[in-house]
Amino acid sequence: MALAHARGVLFVWVPVFIGVGVGIWFALPQEPVLWHYACLVAAVLLGALCHRRGPELAQPFVIVIICVILGMLAAGARAHLVKAPVLGFRYYGAVEGRIVSIDRSQSDMLRLTLDRVVLERTPPSRTPERVRVSLHGLQGFVALEPGQTVIATAHLSAPEGPVEPGAFDFRRMAYFDRLGAVGYTRVPVLLLEPPAPGAQWINRFRAKLRAGVEAELPGDPGAFAAALVTGDRAGMSRQAQENLRSANLSHLLAISGLHMALLTGFIFATLRYGLALVPPLALRVQSKKVAAGLALLAGAAYLALSGGNVATERAFVMVAVMLGAALFDRRALSMRSVALAACVLLLAQPETLLEPGFQMSFAATVALIAGYSALRGQGRHLPFWVAPLATVVFTSLLAGLATAPVAAAHFNRVAGYGLAANVLAVPVMGFAVMPAAVLAGILAPLGLEGPALWIMGKGTAWILSVAEMVAGWDGAVRAVPSPSWQVLPIMAFGALWLVLWRGRTRFLGVVPMALAFAVWSQSERPPLLISADGGLVGLNAAGGRVLSAPKGAGFTARQWLENDGDLVEQEQAAMREGFDGEPRLRRFSFGGWRMAQIKGKGAETRVEEACLVADLVIVARKVTASIPQDCQVIDATKLRATGPLALWAQPDGGLRAVPTKTQSRLWTGFKRAEQFKIYMPPHTDQ
Structure with a gap:
């Protein structure tokens, strides 16, 4: 039996099924209550009993x-914590x-994340634990650094949901980051108070380190080098x-597995082979374990220095498992090590399953x-001078093929020349930039870090020049539409x-992969999208999606176009043919319906006017006046209950409206909306 043959290698499937449980929990339309969790705990206890006393073949x-x-229990516990x-x-x-x-925000503005928040006329019980404020207008009167207590007059609102x-x-990501409001100030x-002694000392040290690196290496190469050391971009x-x-x-910019592996790998190799060169030490200490222990400490320090974001935490867990395997004389790189790291992350931070990183x-x-x-x-059959190049090419090819579908699904783009760029850049990162960063850190207390930083700056400048060159090639970026939710699972x-899996039946895995690509295609x-406010x-x-306005709701417009696999800007999309009329009263046709969109000051007073030329009117305001009997209206009140809407024409002449607010969960804070149908007004001939 296949299961009996696979005994001993089934542990690698444990994180897979934990992930299935996490995914099921996040997909639930309603928030589970206490008795649901009690039933799940009882099922675990019953399962443990069956595993102990049941037949062997049933145990898997x-x-x-x-x-x-x-997985479900971990996700629920994390959400409540x-x-x-x-x-x-x-x-x-x-x-x-x-x-x-x-x-920095996507619009390239400085952005502050604040804790210990105080809002006017807002009791502490309703005040978010953290808020994020983008800085617009004239700034620069305060040299901002972590730990300072600051004040500003700002616009804030709850994090937005899907577009x-x-x-x-x-909104879900912000919930797990305890980010309760976002906004901007003009x-x-x-500055109210300088940093208290010892407060935010790691973040303050990171800021000073970044400033020091950028002072030594000006421009983008220095900023890149500082980002590699501190995680601050x-x-x-x-x-x-x-x-x-x-x-x-971009994976070279985010402190993740590559950086953590290069750092700890360089320290591990240097210490292990360095100790081997000293015979008295080599005979008396286990150089492999000493190197692994010190490399692990260096990785922990790098984690703290880099700000401890999720990607770096994930990388550290994986490196810690592998170095721990070396400490206990196990294989450092194996599927079991990766599975153990995945179990730790999924149980500690289940929400990371949904993140592209x-x-x-x-x-x-x-x-x-x-x-x-x-x-x-x-590799033994390759000449010694070919092996390093072959390793880089093979590594880049494997990693690129494995991550390309995930990146395309999340970011709607495929880098056509990513392999060439990685072959040119990754060796420089591995053999020059990261070793120089380690040496700079060692020499900095002696004031001798200059030469190492110079090497690091030359390396980052090379990587940026490669990126600029490859990005300028024709076809460097190809847009792809977003897949349906089933594709990635x-x-x-x-x-x-x-x-x-083991054995020949493993090749059956090609079938669901082909099916996923077929579903994606x-x-x-x-066919029709309406923003959260109707604007x-x-x-x-x-010819592609036509937008009703060249400006306004920029984030929504950008997301719609990217999800379509369309690389044009909002202004270009608004110039396409499809809408007629003045900017505040746009007319268009869809599925045999005459439609109109009204927005701007006094939009609610123009409903009757719009209904003369339209069967359905979208109003970016709350409508309180009576609506003509032969006219359908979607106003701000309805959109507040449904969220952004997607409309689909139906064979019977009606419209199927799919809301965005389909979950009533801890992070949504609202009642879920159901799909509904809109039927043609009686005065038409449809």
Whole structure:
């Protein structure tokens, strides 16, 4: 029997089924209550009893059920542990708080994350634990650094949800980050109190370190070098980051598995072989274990220095498991080590399962271990000068193939020349930039870090030049539409079956992978989208999605176009043919319906006028006046209950409206909405 043959290698499937449980919990439409969790705990206890006393062949199936339930319990426990107030209204007034971090928004504005928040006329029970404020207008009166208590007059609101059904849910991510409000200020930020002694000392040290590196290495190369050391990208230009993204090199900027592996690997190798060169030490100490222990401490220090974001935490857990394996004389790189790291992360931070960083890092790691295991011993036939280049090419190819579908599904783009860019850039990162960073850290207390930083700066300048060159090639970036939600789980199951199972039946994993790509190719985008406030409408036409306005709701417009696999800007999309009329009263046709969109001051008073030329009117205001009997209206009140809407024409002439607010969960704070139908008004001939 296949299961009996696979005994001893089934542990690698444990995180897979824990992940299934986490995914099921996040997909639930309603928040589970206490008795649901009590039933799950009882099921685990019953499963443990069955595993102990039941037949041997049933034990794997019992473990599968237990793992799925553990995933659900971990997700539920985590959600309740991080629960914090979320701003329940639009706020304008004084915002006071302590700076926790400083970064940049997508619009390239400085952005502050504050804790110890105080809002005017808002009791502490309703005040968010953390808020994030983008700095617009004239700033620079205060040299901002973590630990300072600042005050500003700002606009705040709760984090927004998806811009369309099934899209990325920023509100959920903010909930698990305990981020209860986001907003902006157009007035200068003022300093109330300097950092208290010892407060935010790591973040303050990171800020000083970043400033020191950027002072030694000006421009984007220095900002890149500082980001590699501290995780702080605030000094990098938006264009440089966009070039890295277009060349599939943005993974070099985010402190993740590659950086942690290069750092700890360099320290491990240097210490192990360095101790071996000293005979008295080599004979008396176990150099491998000493090197592993010190490399682990260096990794922990790097984790703290880099700000401890989720990607770095994930990387540290994986490195810690591998170095721990070396300490206990186990194979450091194996599927079991990766599985153990995945179990730790999924049980401690279940929400990371939904993040592209988690999916891409584990996809790359599993693919590399499987690929190199299949080719074990083949490198002996290569000349010594060819082996390093072949290793870089093979590593980049494997990691690129494993992560490309995930990146395309989340970011709607494929880097056409990512392999070439990685072959040119990754060796420089591994052999020059990261070793120089380690040497600079060692020499800094002696004031001798200059030469190492110079090497680091030359390396980062090379990487940025490669990114700029590759991003400028024709076809460097190819847009792809967002897949339906089933695609990635089906694809992941097929890939995991192909890699983790044993025997010839493993090749059956190709079938679900092919099915996933087939489903993706047939994914249909919503023909009509309405934004959360009704101020923007997107009509899918033959030449691409047409937007009702060239400005306003920029984030929503950008997300719609990216999800369509369309790289044009909002202004270009608004110039496409599909809408007629003045900017505040736009007319268009869809599915045999005459439609109109009204917005701007006094929009609610123009409903009757719009109904003369339309069967359905979208109003970016609350409508309180009577509505003509032969006219349908979607106003701000309805959209507040449904969220952004997707409309689909039906064979019977009606419209199927798919809401975005389909879950009533801890992070949503509202009642879920159901799909509904809109039927043609009686006065038409349809």
